[in-house]
Every structure is written in C-alpha cells, then in structure tokens.
Amino acid sequence: MRQYRTLVRRTWICVQCRANSSVASPNVLRASSKPKSGLPSEPARTRFAPSPTGYLHLGSLRTALFNYLLAKRTGGQFLLRIEDTDQKRTIPGAEERLYEDLQWAGLQWDEGPNVGGPYGPYRQSERTALYQSHANDLIASGHAYRCFCSVERLDALNRQRNQAGLPLGYDRACFDISAEESAERAAKGEPFVVRLKADQYPMFDDLVYGKTGQNRTGKKQLELIDRVYDDPILLKSDGHPTYHLANVVDDHHMKITHVIRGTEWMASTPLHVALYNAFQWTPPQFGHVPLLVDRNGQKLSKRNADIDISIFRDRDGIIPDALVNFAALLGWSHTHKSDVFTLAELENIFNLKITKGNATVVFDKLWFLQKAHAQRCAAEGGPAFESLVERTTKVAEQKWPQEQL
Template sequence: MFRLPPRLLRSAAPWARFSSTDALSTLKPARTRFAPSPTGYLHLGSLRTALFNYLLAKRTGGQFLLRIEDTDKKRTVEGAEKSLFETLRWAGLQWDEGPEVGGPYGPYRQSERSALHQEHARQLITTGHAYRCFCKPERLQALAVARKRANLPTDYDRTCHSIAASESASRAAAGESHVVRLKAPDQYPGFHDVVYGHITFTENARAHSLGSFEDPILLKSDGLPTYHLANVVDDHHMQITHVCRATEWMPSTPKHVHLYNCFGWTPPEFVHVGLLQNAQRGKLSKRNGDVFVSEYREKGYLASALNNFVALLGWSHEQTSDVMSLKDMVERFNTERLTPGNTVVNFEKLDFLQKHHVRETVGAGGAAAEEIFEVVVKQVSETYGDK
C-alpha cells in the first residue's frame, strides 16, 4: 500500500506516499506508447493520455506508438478497434508505429505476441521469480472464504510454490491446466515518478507471515498474459522510454518495476497524471454524455478544440492565451508543467475554445471551413426544420 497526500490527490484511493522532488523533463528522443484495450470507445481520459504521449514524443523528436492490448477476449467489443483508429486519426494523433502502419518492433497487438510472453514467463519460473499454480477455482474460492471467516488476509496461500520443479514441469507438459504466478517479494521497490516524485511502498512481510501472498497471475490458463507481464515485456522489447498513464495504474507500477528487476532490465520513466472528475469530484458520467470522444465529434466540436481542451486538464503553460493548435502544443509541451492531483473538468472551457478554433478555421477557408458550414446547416435544420 502507498499513499498520496490529500492536497495532491483529494479523491484518490489511499495507496501512495509522496516524497516531493522537482519533476523531470528530458530532451532526448522519447519513445512513448498509447496502449488501449478494444473494450469500448475512446473517452476523454484516454484521448488525453494519447495526446500527452504524442506531445512528449513529438516535442523530443521521438516516436509515438500505438499498441492494442487485446488479450481479454471476453471484454472485447466488436468494432471498437476500428473506431479507435478512426478517432485517433480524426484527432490528428497519427502513430509512427502500430497497427495498419507497421514498424520494426511488431506485431503491435498483444494477442499476436503470446509466444514472447510465454517465453518470458518460463524465464521467470527458471530464475525462481515465478511458479506454476495448478489450483482449481473451487479451491481458491473455498480458501478465500475460510481465511475471511478466520479474519485473515484472503490472498493465495502459495500451496503450489512447494511443488518440485520437475513435477511442475511434467504436469504442465501433460496438459494440466495451470496459471503462472509472480512470487511477490516481501518489499516491492519504490520508483521515481516524473510528476509525483519518489514513491515508496509498505511491506508485504506482515501478510506473508500470516500465510497470505498476493502473487499476481502473470500468465492465464489459456496461455495469454495478464496486463502486468504483457505490459512490461512489450514495453521493454519496443524500447519504450516513457510510460505516461493515469494514476489509476500507479498501484500496478511496483509490480512492474519488480518485474523489470527480475529480468535485469532498466525500467522506463514513469509519468502518472491525475484522473478527470466532474464538479462533484466523481467520475465523468456516460449518462450525461460527457465521456466519449465520438459524442463531441457528433455535436460538431472540432478536433483542434477538443485536443486543446483535454491538454489543459492536468497541464499548464506559460503563454498568455490558452488557445493552441496541435503544433503549438508540441512546441510548448514540458513534463515539468504536468500537475499532480485529479482535475475537475469545466466544460464551459471547451465551448470557449471551440469558438476560437471555429473562428480561426473559418478565417483560413478551405475544406475545413466548408465542413464547419455543413455541420451548422445540419444542426439548424434538425433544430428548426428545413423552412
């Protein structure tokens, strides 16, 4: 467990301890990635994550990658991947490497990289950092119930860790269903975050002394990886230098740093940004239509205005005007000005920026201005009829 102070992240879960240091910036070429799952349609928070990764890569003369994390087939939504590609291109966030583009570190869909993930899972087993678990779901459920009744932590009891290596290998070779678990250390390593400084973690030792071990699953019984393993292996092999993502992923970071250490790899820079919230400091609501990028596009908002809007949610600048093109944002972007804590979304700001971007686009003329005219005509017709 680790904790961020309330003044920095008022509504965050109590999982981080913050040590103040200046944020880091770098001018060396950054290789960043946006790695969504095709389980839904692009929302404002994801657009902001993609944009920040894009700006960091372009600001430093690096590369922006797109990687599809599609190993959870049960949650995959038909058409979501295609919609994702189209929405990113509409926003002007064209990836340098990824699906439909290619690149030297492909394939760029995680489901097509399972052989690599399995190879690294076996490596962790060989080095003693992971082990095969043959426990049935029924046993795990009964274990959790029994431990809860005894007022004990309900994590795994590490039964399968005691299985001899030769027996484990033979049972797996015979086709017995199993998962691969990480052997959690008594103390996960801390790490430096560009926005939040040095983050440290409480020990697992007390839970371990009670026979409770988190030991997260790295490889599922179907041979596909979980987020933890795939994320680390793919980022390393794609030579990602900066991982920029929302703070909701910060609790996973110690596991990832530990995995980097297990493999003997150098972790990337971590850049965590706060969550987007409504005026009541709750989650943005699908019911209120303030989540999906496609809905803003349908309402006639310009990509330039929406990019400008989400860029200012957790990032500041030193210019006199907030109105910026994508090119302006690339030139001004600096990780030192990413702000800690969650951000309340003020949608009036979007309307303000929309007016300025519409004015500039219409003034410039051309196809973009014609498109705006067509949208206005359509909206007027839908509101007042054709007469």
C-alpha cells in the first residue's frame, strides 16, 4: 500500500464537491434529470471537423465532446469530417492519432472515415469537384464572380491604401467583367479565384449568445473613389476551396443541424450565413462555446504541448472518464450536486446551458476528478480496474527507478 501512496497527488476539492463526495449512480441521474433545457425537439446531427495539421488538444476535445453529447442526448448522429485541404501544413500521422485519441476518450463517430455513411466521402480532399461545382453555381446566380487580379496587383492595392490611411479590401476590379469574357478567360487557363459578392452579412441567432452579429454590409465605403469590399475568396487559384466554402457545402450536404464550436469562429459565422442565403439553403443552428483561458486570463494555446491529449493519457496516466468529465465542465453548467460524471452519465444529462464568459482551466480540478473516477473504477473492479493498474504502473515506472519502486 505504501508503494501506491507515493503516486497520489495532493488534490484540490471545492466546497461543493467536499460536501457531496459520493458519486451518483446512473439511475439517480436519470431520476433527478430535469427536462431537456434548451435542447432541440428533433434528433440533432452534429459534426467534429478537425484539420490534420495538429493533434487533438483539450479545447478540440471539448468541442468534439459537446457535439457528441448533443447528438447522443437527442437521439441523433455524431459525424467526423477531416478538413485536409491544407496539404502543405498536414502532419504525417496526425489523422491516425486523431482517431486514436477520440476513441480512447470514448467518442465514437456514427459517420465518417473508417466508418462510412450515406454522405461521404468524409475527407475534404476527396470532395474538390463538389466545391468547384457549387462555386460555379454561385457565379451563375450572380452571387460570386471570377477575379483575375494578380497577387502583385492586390499587394500594391493594399500598400497604397495602407499608406493613405484607408481601410483594406478589394475594389471589385473584376466584378464588371462580362460573363462571356470571364468564362472565356477561365477556359484559356488564365489563373483566377472565385470571390463571394458580399453585399450583406446578416445577424444570426446563436444558441449561447442569442441574436448576434453586426448586420453589416460587405462594403467599406468612404467616397466613391475609395470604395472597397470584403468579397472573400471562396475558391483558390489552384481549384481548392477556402475553409468557408468547404465548411458550408459539407454541412449542407451532410445534413448537419447543429454546429457547436469555439467563439473564435463567431466572427466568421455571418459570412457563413450569407453563403447559406446565397445558395438558398437553410443554415444549421450555431452555438459558440467560451474560450479556454489560464488563471491569468490568457488563452490556452493549442501549441502548448501540455494540453495535448496524449500528454494527459501517456505521461500523466489520466483516466478517459476523468478527462472527458473535466472537459465537459469547461463552460457547461448543471444542477446536480456532484461534478463527477462518466461519459454515459453525461450523455444522459447534457443540455445547452453553456456559459458566455471565458472558461478558466484549473488543473487541480482534473486531479480531483481523476481520484474520484479511480475510486469508482477500483470499487467496480473488472477489466477497467486491471487496465487502470497497468497504466498506473507504467506511469510510475517511467517516473521512478525500479529500485525506488
């Protein structure tokens, strides 16, 4: 017993948790659950759409978890989509690591790579023709246009405006090119991008923040001669989509009903809604969850290796239920007496009571949850406990020489 005591870290326990240290059973949770607060009346189809340019970290795990829980709580489906259009920044093996980390956490997708589904393929690199087709649809409807401006011209325009103290943007030099000339130049192989004709970015109803957005026009107008427009690029000169086009097209075709993502994407949502309107499609419902910050109020960087899921799992020996429990409490509130929940219990009680302010990450709480889930695991015994002992032993052997153990 003395050998194991050296492995236990000092844990922080909040007053509420200390007063309610017993762990509620799933049956108790079912009995005490309130009506589905703020949940849709129909099954939700949600998705997690990471890029293989990095590894799963605490923030992305929480995003995946909230989408997963919303789908499971409503009897819907949780999709995994790989947004791999940025091939230059793709990290070899990152996609496989992503699958491993999600499955370790218990977040199994209903549709996606290695699983299949009716709306595949589920990698964006395999859907390029679809994006090009929809970009052409927007050109035909007058909601987008080809832009043949060179990089040099655009750089010169921005430098000129910056030196004059004017807002940056595009002057729509190619907007007045006739449809015939535009098609002819494209057919001859002249490089071009496709821009959205962004006349208005509408407000939208956010599941967390309510009515939001600035309902602003896409033009930045001073005098007529100084007029510039946002007109974001949808299709790049190499024929690949930007994030905005691919995201909207995929969510529509995969019949996504709810998009839960970080508040850093909030500024892009009016553009996405404008794209849905241009296509005459019904947008999904959006919900933006708070940023994760440290004790000093600084945003947790995904480049910080300490929040990589593999660090929690392999270096610290964190139990999957403990990390999932910890991630769920970062911005989500509940009315139960205990903060200790398994993934199965979270599936049964999750709602959309998400806070609007930043969520402070206090890792002392993670170690409190780790202890609670380890105690539950030991009490239940079986393969899960044997696995816990094996993982704990591995962590101990990595930290201390054999003679000390």
